[in-house]
Amino acid sequence: MSAALPTVHGNGCDAPVLKERGQREVFCGLTGILWLHRKMQDAFFLIVGSRTCAHLMQSAAGVMIFAEPRFGTAVMEEKDLAGMAVMDEELDRVVARLLERRPEIRTVFLVGSCPSEVIKLDLHRAAERLEERADGVRFIHYSGSGIETTFTQGEDSCLRALVPRLPEAPSGHANLLVVGTLADVVEEQLLRLFRELGVGPVDFLPGRTAEALPPVGPDTRVLAAQPWVNDTLRALTGRGATLLPAPFPLGAEGTTEWIRAAARAWDVSDDRVDQVVAPARARARRALDRYREALEGRSIFFFPDSQLEIPLARFLSREMGMRLVEVGTPHLDADHMTEELKLLPAEIRLAEGQDVERQLDRCREAGPDLTVCGMGLANPLEAEGLRTKWSIELVFTPIQGFEQAGDLAELFHRPLDRAQRLKV
Ligand code: SF4
Numbered sequence: 001m002s003a004a005l006p007t008v009h010g011n012g013c014d015a016p017v018l019k020e021r022g023q024r025e026v027f028c029g030l031t032g033i034l035w036l037h038r039k040m041q042d043a044f045f046l047i048v049g050s051r052t053c054a055h056l057m058q059s060a061a062g063v064m065i066f067a068e069p070r071f072g073t074a075v076m077e078e079k080d081l082a083g084m085a086v087m088d089e090e091l092d093r094v095v096a097r098l099l100e101r102r103p104e105i106r107t108v109f110l111v112g113s114c115p116s117e118v119i120k121l122d123l124h125r126a127a128e129r130l131e132e133r134a135d136g137v138r139f140i141h142y143s144g145s146g147i148e149t150t151f152t153q154g155e156d157s158c159l160r161a162l163v164p165r166l167p168e169a170p171s172g173h174a175n176l177l178v179v180g181t182l183a184d185v186v187e188e189q190l191l192r193l194f195r196e197l198g199v200g201p202v203d204f205l206p207g208r209t210a211e212a213l214p215p216v217g218p219d220t221r222v223l224a225a226q227p228w229v230n231d232t233l234r235a236l237t238g239r240g241a242t243l244l245p246a247p248f249p250l251g252a253e254g255t256t257e258w259i260r261a262a263a264r265a266w267d268v269s270d271d272r273v274d275q276v277v278a279p280a281r282a283r284a285r286r287a288l289d290r291y292r293e294a295l296e297g298r299s300i301f302f303f304p305d306s307q308l309e310i311p312l313a314r315f316l317s318r319e320m321g322m323r324l325v326e327v328g329t330p331h332l333d334a335d336h337m338t339e340e341l342k343l344l345p346a347e348i349r350l351a352e353g354q355d356v357e358r359q360l361d362r363c364r365e366a367g368p369d370l371t372v373c374g375m376g377l378a379n380p381l382e383a384e385g386l387r388t389k390w391s392i393e394l395v396f397t398p399i400q401g402f403e404q405a406g407d408l409a410e411l412f413h414r415p416l417d418r419a420q421r422l423k424v
Pocket residue numbers: 028029030049050052053054056112113114115144145146147
């Protein structure tokens with residue numbers, strides 16, 4: 001149902017937010033395993049779920065190429081769901097076989113699902129039991145269930161579960177903690193800039209291994225790299241860290257302001273930041289110039305899906321001149337989105353949550369040049385003559401930082417270009 005239209009908050013964009021709570025068309029949090037397992041090279045993700053969960057992961061992963069996947073499913077049978085069998089036995093058996101076959105695994109994430117939540121399987125107790133038994137292997141549990149969550153929240157739940165395990169940073173240890181998965185290549189580029197600015201030491205959560213956990217303490221400064229890590233940020237501030245407000249590192253502007261937020265915390269002047277980022281920013285702007293003419297003035301509609309919608313809308317409107325018809329987001333955490341909301345145009349339709357039929361009606365009525373949506377909606381909309389972009393592609397592709405700004409613009413240019421060619 002559509003509700004009254006409260007404004008976002010007092011100090012940024014004052015656009016009204018359309019709050020919707022209806023039928024949702026999104027993947028569940030298990031999907032996050034697809035990028036998390038590639039990032040944390042010593043981790044294994046064991047889904048405690050049904051055959052449906054196993055099939056979802058197989059088909060979602062089917063579009064990707066793995067040497068050896070580091071995820072699997074302990075399948076709950078019907079008798080488990082009815083509480084007739086002890087799921088613990090199945091878990092113990094699967095885990096013993098896994099650790100025997102893959103001795104390099106140092107952290108096992110037990111990932112809950114809708115079925116395990118419905119029967120209230122105690123994964124906390126299971127993780128404790130398995131960790132006691134396993135020799136030096138860490139067991140951490142979190143939920144990837146699709147009940148009232150969207151697919152990127154799986155990463156937030158995973159990282160949130162790691163926070164209590166982070167070692168305590170000694171007082172005076174002023175580190176920068178970047179939160180949210182970034183491609184290794186992006187991490188390296190950003191690290192080089194931070195080094196040049198004298199900002200650091202810099203840690204990443206998640207890191208390249210789940211074993212090497214970054215320290216956190218009262219002098220830790222936290223910078224969010226992804227817009228879906230809200231619970232993790234709260235847990236980190238709960239451990240004394242300070243959150244640095246910043247837009248997300250998308251596009252030349254977003255990346256500059258993101259780096260500037262960290263630099264200010266290290267007392268580096270804005271002039272120095274501009275000087276250090278100038279060559280990379282100029283490259284990014286040149287890359288964006290190639291696509292601006294094709295994107296400028298074109299209209300775009302975002303269905304709520306990945307939580308990247310608001311930062312992407314900001315980038316497309318400010319740096320590419322696109323016209324925002326509607327920007328839907330599954331959740332609007334105004335506290336962590338403040339710096340983005342400030343940069344959005346005043347005349348904007350923001351929608352939080354989903355009522356898919358109503359959104360489809362609004363989208364059809366507006367007839368945007370481009371629609372960003374989940375895979376399930378893309379095919380029918382394409383059949384109706386609308387051009388679409390899968391939001392999940394924006395999650396899997398490295399799009400953050402200066403060097404990737406052109407690739408980001410190209411992702412939006414591609415469907416429009418294809419449509420133009422087909423017309424010709
Ligand atoms: Fe489906 Fe829930 Fe399993 Fe996700 S966790 S695949 S939504 S049953």
